Structure formats: structure tokens, C-alpha cells
Amino acid sequence: MHATKPPTPDPIELELPASAASVSQARHSAGVFAGLAGAAREDVELAVSEAVTNSVVHAFPGAASGTIKVRAEIQGSRLAVTVSDDGTGMRPNLASRGLGIGIPLIGRLSDEYRVEDGPDGGAMVTMLFVRESL
Amino acid sequence: VNAKPAFELRTEAENGTVAITATGELDIAVAPELESALAAEDASAVLVDLTEVTFLDSAGLRVLLLASERLRRAETPLALAVAPESPVRRMLSLTEAEEALPVFDDRDGAAASLRESGK
Numbered sequence: 001m002h003a004t005k006p007p008t009p010d011p012i013e014l015e016l017p018a019s020a021a022s023v024s025q026a027r028h029s030a031g032v033f034a035g036l037a038g039a040a041r042e043d044v045e046l047a048v049s050e051a052v053t054n055s056v057v058h059a060f061p062g063a064a065s066g067t068i069k070v071r072a073e074i075q076g077s078r079l080a081v082t083v084s085d086d087g088t089g090m091r092p093n094l095a096s097r098g099l100g101i102g103i104p105l106i107g108r109l110s111d112e113y114r115v116e117d118g119p120d121g122g123a124m125v126t127m128l129f130v131r132e133s134l
Numbered sequence: 135v136n137a138k139p140a141f142e143l144r145t146e147a148e149n150g151t152v153a154i155t156a157t158g159e160l161d162i163a164v165a166p167e168l169e170s171a172l173a174a175e176d177a178s179a180v181l182v183d184l185t186e187v188t189f190l191d192s193a194g195l196r197v198l199l200l201a202s203e204r205l206r207r208a209e210t211p212l213a214l215a216v217a218p219e220s221p222v223r224r225m226l227s228l229t230e231a232e233e234a235l236p237v238f239d240d241r242d243g244a245a246a247s248l249r250e251s252g253k
């Protein structure tokens with residue numbers, strides 16, 4: 001027998017309502033995936049919480065409802081998590097309930113990240129994390 | 135599924151000091167509960183025990199920073215208990231909020247600081 005190779009979990013994909021209660025659901029799912037993938041679970045959970053909170057707070061001003069998609073997959077030696085929404089995209093929002101530190105925090109927690117227009121018209125945040133225990 | 139994270143708050147008042155004990159995960163879904171608890175108008179001092187909080191993100195941090203600022207303006211002493219090496223402590227350190235908030239390693243230390251403040 002060769003040394004046991006670390007498992008490569010199948011990608012996960014969640015489609016959640018853009019509501020505050022979805023934040024913990026996305027965080028917990030991404031955390032479990034991070035554990036299986038050998039990435040720093042606490043970092044992934046916090047970064048995903050910030051990204052989904054950003055979508056909840058910024059993308060859907062007023063009473064607009066929307067959908068947030070979370071996808072986590074293995075990309076070689078890294079774990080990739082993408083959070084996208086179908087909201088208004090990245091714009092200043094003076095009525096924000098946020099602190100404005102979500103994206104800088106994602107920058108500190110991830111190995112690499114990018115924010116861009118998503119396929120559903122809103123913003124898309126892609127975060128890459130090193131699989132430390134590989 | 136529309137479940138909030140596991141989170142509980144207990145508020146006690148003794149001799150004008152309001153002590154809020156939070157347990158569980160503090161994010162945007164439950165941050166308003168903490169915000170309400172911290173809004174107590176008649177407190178002469180406020181202690182927030184976060185030693186049993188297992189997760190804190192910027193939505194929860196925002197509530198703590200806003201309360202800290204409001205209490206400072208009202209000259210009401212505030213003390214936070216945050217376990218060393220905990221996820222909460224790490225979040226405070228990552229965001230440099232540790233320097234802006236009156237943080238103590240445990241509840242006894244937080245309570246002692248409030249007693250010393252003379253209120």
C-alpha cells in the first residue's frame with residue numbers, strides 16, 4: 001500500500017435566500033468542506049461569513065429579495081470558495097449595516113481573492129485557501 | 135431551512151451594573167439581539183462576557199464597537215471578557231479592534247476593572 005492520499009471531497013454548491021440566517025448555513029457548510037479539504041477551517045468560516053454577510057447587506061437594499069450562491073471546490077493544492085449573488089453589485093451603501101472591513105478581512109484570511117461581476121448580475125467573491133495539511 | 139446560529143444571551147443587573155453573557159456564534163442573524171441588550175439606558179456600568187462565544191464576525195464586532203463608542207460618550211464604563219487564544223480574540227486581533235475595546239482575559243478581570251472605575 002502507498003501512503004494514504006488525502007481525500008478530495010466533491011464540490012458543494014448551495015443556493016440560499018439572501019437573508020441573515022443564511023450566513024451561518026453557508027459558514028457551517030464551508031467549514032465542514034474546509035475540514036475535509038485540509039484547509040484552515042476557522043479562516044474559511046470567517047471569510048465565508050464575511051462574504052455572505054456582504055451580499056446580504058450590500059446587494060439587496062430595501063426590501064429586495066435575492067439569492068446567494070456558495071460553491072466550494074478543490075483546485076489542486078488549494079480550496080476555492082465562490083460567493084455570488086444576483087443583487088445590485090458592489091456599490092456604496094450609506095444605509096449599510098456593515099463595518100466596511102469584510103473584504104480587507106477576506107484579504108487577510110485567504111491566500112488569494114478577487115471580487116468581480118458575477119454571472120447573475122451581482123457581485124462575485126472568489127477566495128482561495130491553501131490546503132495546509134496536504 | 136431558515137435557522138439562526140446557536141446563540142444565547144443572558145442579562146443580569148446588580149447595583150446598576152448590567153452584565154451580559156453571550157454564548158454561541160455571533161453573526162448578523164443574532165447581532166440585533168446583542169444590540170438590544172446593550173441599549174440598556176440606565177446602566178451605570180456594562181460588562182459583556184464573551185468567553186463562551188465560539189464565533190465572531192464583523193457584524194457582531196460592529197455592535198460591540200458602536201456600543202463602546204456610545205457608552206464612552208455617556209461616560210459609562212464598559213469591560214469585555216474575551217478568552218485568550220479564542221476565535222473572538224483572534225477576530226479582535228485581526229481587525230485591530232483589540233486596541234479600541236476594553237478587553238480582559240476573563241470575567242473576574244472585567245468585573246474588577248469596573249469596580250476600580252468606582253461606579
